[in-house]
Amino acid sequence: MTEQPKNFGFGEDETMLKDSAQKFFSDNCSPDKIHGQVARDPSIHRPIETIWDKSLWQQVVELGWTAVCIPEAAGGIGMPLVAAVAIAEEAGKAAFPSPLISTYCATFTLMACDTDTANKALGDIATGTATTLAITNRDGSWESTDTDVSVVDGKLTGTAWFVQDAKKSDRFVVSAKGENGVGLYLVEATAANIDIIADGIIDLTRDQAHITFDAAQCTELAAQGAGDKALDAAMPSILTIVSADMVGAGEWLLQTTTEYTKTRVQFDRPLGFFQAVKHPLVNVMLDIDRTKSLVYNSACSIDSGESNTELNARMAKSQASDMAVFSSSRAIQFHGGIGFTWECFVHIFFKRQMHNHVLYGDAKYQRAKLADMVIGKAA
């Protein structure tokens, strides 16, 4: 194993990027503003709609954040994965409603395709074409070979489920099964013969849909038999970027809840005086720090071209999922009665964490994969 940089590859450029992301979100994306936007209608039977600030997304594109990890040859900036991790962490801390994280996931997949069509799609992402993965079947399987879409004569038929930020995206990277295995295909959101049906979801900071294809036109990104391999190759980066978002959200929950326990007084003392509150919050901090270090390590191992990237990424996502549940549940609990209401901002982050918790596999799923890798398949 090569020795990795002690700073995980966070050089001057990456640190500056993280600082500017932090500033951007604190200037433009306060919890107050987000809540006013995405939580306007608390009705449990509210109409399914996609609410987001497109102008803010345009600014993100102009800052070059969709291009950070795309190779220069494909029209990007060519920074390491830790750069995107830095942005994702800050985006998570702001619960930023945008197709940024989903576009990163599509970016890593396109980078793993290594075809002209994929490279062209990367160039478009760099200039702001929001692109998302449509790779999950009705059962919500995270396995790269599982898809309910088939490809016949170069056209797609079937349904892709659990597509993230579908209504905010301009394009889909669709996995489909053909005679020779799973391939990957690019489909425009405006294409004929597709129906994007928005799901009614709990998380207010994103949208999700299932997409029905009925002999839809598409462009091949990875040939049959190569698509699942590209997804497998991209999966460590995907798991890492989603986990980074969760680290940011976890930190917001920790800081916000800690501040609340300093001011809220019961039994003549601030809540934080009581060890029944203090100790679990410290445990939340321990959980966040474990996750953060595992996420940085995972990103760094990918940037260093290590061979054990799947191991590192699944460790990070397993820890991130456990932390997401713990940090968000403690935040609600320690806010007490107000934490149980719609008006308190905590539910925004709670819902984002619980959504991320299952994306690309929850903690137990990751550990089962890790067990097969490290211990060997069970008898």
Next chain:
Amino acid sequence: MSEAHKMDTPEQSAFRNHCKEWLANNHPGRPTVKLPLGALELSDPEALAWLQKWQKSAYDAGLIGCDYPKEVGGGGMDNCQSIANTEMQRVQTPYLPNIIGMGMAAPTVLFHARDEVKAELLPKLFSGEEIWCQGFSEPGAGSDLANQQTFAERDGDNWVINGHKVWTSLAHFAEWMILLCRTSKDDKYNGLSYFVVPIKKALGNGVTVRPLIKLTGETGFNEVIFDNLIVDDRYRLDDVGAGWKVAMTTLSHERGAGPMTTPASGGMAVEEEEGAQTNSAMALIQLAKQQYRNGKTAADDPLIRDDLIKMMIRQEAFRQNQRRASVPSLTDHPMRIPLQFKLVATEMAQDLQQVAYEVEGAASTLYVNDDNAPVKGQWPLAYMNSFGVTIAAGANEVQRNILGERVLGMPKSK
């Protein structure tokens, strides 16, 4: 060339080469005596003597006390101890016996003793010729450390000490003790003072050391009774009444959060011949592969697999936290990770060893005195011993208070 090497200063680089070269020719090899798992469990004088010889040779070669000033027996270098530690650990040298001396007494003496006392005490501390122990805990002062009852009364240029210290590791070998005690009953914190006291010289003449027996049946630490022990005022550290401040220097180093890096050698698996490494997830996985139940191994059980991998992840996270703690730009509070180390490391080991009970199943009932016990009963033994460290050095409940108050800024729980 590794990244660690690339970041070396010229002084560090030259020193690293010196360490490598010296270790290549002077590694002490396998011990000729049976060593316990760590220095705090030393009970055999021959084992101690063998380790003292190793510590002295490493000190003479400049690998111990590197960052301390030359006037006090140190190497006078900048940030070189961590390099010596890395290089010693790389070639798996035995651990160093004077662990309390180097980790707690030395930085405290450096920052708070008079110059002539530093020069008197530190060379033989670093060389390991004089073993040190720590006199903080008392029957009534555990987690509430400031509740000291041991009393030092001024008598001209001397102090007369009376009291009772407990859980004193290595006291049965120690020449010196770092002692926190009370010099005034008027104020809980400002009534404390700090001394270094020569205990071996005073055995039978003001000092009694008696072994305490742990729940495992092993000895390893002691109680120390002071009965009119006379100590020269020159051995007082800092001002009368400043004992709590001095104790904080000791404790921050004990928690790995002080400015001085503790000399640390190690990596040699001392119980290797018994196949009992009880501190790593990989060792536990190996154990699980060997423990059969109903024709399958524990490593085939899906619930146990989940537990095993959880431990592996926690262990890796700890390693990566250590790495991140050394990069200031990646932590928002400088003490946030260092103050976690003791808490996290000790609970991780305890949980790991608890999983071993499930892995061993019925055989986990067998103790070290039973020939049928898996790996000689070392896993249950390690589990029982793990409570020593989750309680010692500030029980982990106190550690959580410290983290909540100092790092998260929550109100004090007292």
